[in-house]
Amino acid sequence: VDLSVTWLGRTMPGCLYNASGVWCREEDELEAVRASAAAALISKSATLAPREGNPEPRYHRTALGSINSMGLPNRGFAYYLDYARRYDYACGKPLFLSLSGMTLEDNLTMLRTLAAAGLPAIPEINLSCPNVPGKPQLGYDFVATTEALNAFDQAWPGRYGVKLPPYFDQAHFAAMAEILNRHPRLAFVTCINSIGNGLVVDIDSEAVAIKPKDGLGGLGGDYVLPTALANVREFYRLLPGKDIVGCGGVRSGREAFMHILAGARAVQVGTCLYHEGPAAFARIAAELAELMQAKGYRKLDDFRGRLRTL
Numbered sequence: 001v002d003l004s005v006t007w008l009g010r011t012m013p014g015c016l017y018n019a020s021g022v023w024c025r026e027e028d029e030l031e032a033v034r035a036s037a038a039a040a041l042i043s044k045s046a047t048l049a050p051r052e053g054n055p056e057p058r059y060h061r062t063a064l065g066s067i068n069s070m071g072l073p074n075r076g077f078a079y080y081l082d083y084a085r086r087y088d089y090a091c092g093k094p095l096f097l098s099l100s101g102m103t104l105e106d107n108l109t110m111l112r113t114l115a116a117a118g119l120p121a122i123p124e125i126n127l128s129c130p131n132v133p134g135k136p137q138l139g140y141d142f143v144a145t146t147e148a149l150n151a152f153d154q155a156w157p158g159r160y161g162v163k164l165p166p167y168f169d170q171a172h173f174a175a176m177a178e179i180l181n182r183h184p185r186l187a188f189v190t191c192i193n194s195i196g197n198g199l200v201v202d203i204d205s206e207a208v209a210i211k212p213k214d215g216l217g218g219l220g221g222d223y224v225l226p227t228a229l230a231n232v233r234e235f236y237r238l239l240p241g242k243d244i245v246g247c248g249g250v251r252s253g254r255e256a257f258m259h260i261l262a263g264a265r266a267v268q269v270g271t272c273l274y275h276e277g278p279a280a281f282a283r284i285a286a287e288l289a290e291l292m293q294a295k296g297y298r299k300l301d302d303f304r305g306r307l308r309t310l
């Protein structure tokens, strides 16, 4: 069974890697992911200046997944650029850099600096951070998204991707696709980021679970799988020629299989990785391979996008 993925002009050894934000804020975390069975890696969304993030507790696990309002804690763009300068691209595992500037100008500054560095690292620009108080998610503002993508095209000469929030309405899928399809170098979209502004309540303490935003935070894990699959399948249909990276609710070969069936080119793991660590990649890959074997599939192209309707 062959789990390799050919996209963005290269072939990576498998189809699984980390979701930005999980096991990727510090260099030792990035190195642990790279040394694991992950087929690629992506850094924590970077802002131009380092950020402490929101007050703790800001992450909480439940039986069905996670809620987080981290507030974009990160080492600052220069830290991840430095890692990208020293990265061994010959290892065959692509390095993605997630960018989430506090302003459009900051995103452009980071893109121009990355372009000047002339590295094989690929930007995934985050249009969907739900946890910086006072900052609406770019991906829910179609005018701002249009302006941002036009500016990205000027600031970055190569292929890039965007991390999208979940959409929940056919009109929004269509409106977003219409915008995204205007950008030929926008090579992939990653669906989805956490489902923003959920609220987890503890009935014993009669309190919320996390401190920021009076308890509101982005949901991950089992909570988001059907929404993630819907976003993957809708954008797979609506964005011909672009790749969709599936993210949301993957904790075994089964959910990875679902994402690829829905059209995902590659699959990211977040909440499950947060708790299991990078050993999750070998387990999930083995489970996916076993599932494919049982179904008579030899490679991912045998079933990618073949989700049947009734």
Ligand SMILES: C=Cc1c(C(=O)O)[nH]c(=O)[nH]c1=O
Pocket (backbone or CB within 6 Å): 021, 045, 068, 069, 070, 071, 072, 073, 100, 126, 128, 129, 130, 131, 132, 193, 194, 218
């Ligand atoms: C980049 C900030 C994000 C954060 C965060 O740092 O709070 N959490 C998420 O679930 N998604 C994000 O995109």
